[in-house]
Amino acid sequence: MEAARLDALLVVHLPNIRYLTGFSGSNALLLLEPGRAWLYTDGRYREQARLEVREAKVEIPPRGDLWKAAGRRARRHKQVGLEADHVTIAQRARWLEVWGGHEKGLRPLRGEIEALRMVKEPDEIAAIRRAVELASGGFAKLTAKLRPGMEETAAAGWLEYQLRQAGADGLAFDTILAGGAHGAQVHAHPGSAPLPQRGFVVVDYGVQLGGYCSDMTRTVHLGEPGRKARAVYATVLEAQMAAIAAVKPGAASAAVDRAARRVIQKAGWGAYFPHSTGHGVGLEIHEAPRLGATSKERLAAGQVITIEPGIYIPGWGGVRIEDVVVVTERGAEVLTPTPKQLLRL
Ligand SMILES: [Mn+2]
CATH class of the missing domain: 3.40.350.10 (Creatinase/prolidase N-terminal domain)
Structure with a gap:
């Protein structure tokens, strides 16, 4: 003032x-x-x-x-x-x-x-960690249940019920759960469509706990993934890991975005990654800093951000992988404990 x-x-x-x-x-x-x-x-x-x-x-x-x-x-x-x-x-x-x-x-x-x-106090980071871990626990309960033919809304409802049972104060945003071609919509609302016999299911959700938000995305495959599915998934995962590796105090937010985007462009899917690589998370699900191509900020220790590149191919489907990451003095700490290798259900 x-x-x-x-x-x-x-x-x-x-x-x-x-x-x-x-x-x-x-x-x-x-x-x-x-x-x-x-x-x-x-x-x-x-x-x-x-x-x-x-x-x-x-x-x-x-x-x-x-x-x-x-x-x-x-x-x-x-x-x-x-x-x-x-x-x-x-x-x-x-x-x-x-x-x-x-x-x-x-x-x-x-x-x-x-x-x-933007820069979190230690007790805020602890609160976000609790939210992230609670949400992550719900993912195993979802994958135990998720099957071809299940309606998207039913799958999302099951997940949300598990999160509340585990103690979530509420959801951080409307759960995205979309199978097959529906997953090509970045912010798909679960609908009455049955999950496909064979194809990806994108699941992006978060909880609120003690006022703080979590945010995570995993993409699983129903049935045997084909060559294209494996290639798209491997590219998104490589992009996500490249962006995490670029996170450190002083790094330009835009450089973190570039690290992910470069991997996806090199694989030939650059046109199918229409959003920024991540955003700050805290009391709000989307807050500063933004990690996009035009971002001007530099990262600082104590910031908590998401890293969430994706590839979305119309008529085919989408893959997104998202973790919550703390910027530390030495680089990055990934808070999200859920594994990221391609999960086939
Ligand atoms: Mn997010």
Whole structure:
């Protein structure tokens, strides 16, 4: 705040509020002044806020008008930061009204709090590790059940049930489970189609545990894999290992992406890898840094990222392999314990 010359900062993005205060409810504003903080929420969260919030004074405004209460508190400040990526046009107008300051005093922030979140504290890494290990345990339970002819939704439901049974707070995102040609869609939703007698099944899923997300993808083969299937799988695995080998403090995010992409291009499938190689993971499933061709960031020790190249061939199928990786002082530690050799079911 000092560097940005702010008298106050209004935080609206809930994962940022959770990071700064511990509050996990679904309705809150956080007003920061140098050395002081107020968290505004509504009556549903009175008890939860009392238990969760650290370092901020909790206020529950009458009639639930959080904006008015925060605006009134900020009235004497001239320069107030707003999270430009998270405030709607309507909210900006409302803030001007309740705060009563001049439009010129509104200072857009972009990614400053997210940059703080990028490098994880040891207890955050421990929380992500627990989430990753819990999710990984579900994969063996899925493969024990997964068979040709099973509906995608039934397979996804079985997996999700196992994850909840194992103690997951919830899912980190909608499970992707797609067999055969359906797997060529990077973000396929499980449907009523039966899994094929012979072909790949892509499974991409994650859990939330203690507020932190996991993210993993494995691709298994039903029936005997043919030559093309083996070649595609081996290429994705080689690309994934090459990207992991490129992870170290100071490495450009774009260089990690390039390491994976080069392997896939050399094998002739460059046109079938339409997404970036990975992303940060933490309180949110997708957060900074991004690991794409145009990424500008450099990796730093303590960051937690995914490495997930893939090849998707329309009408045929897809293969993706994804692990969660911690950037360490010496390179990378892969948190995901599930094996990666081609599994035939
Ligand atoms: Mn991912």
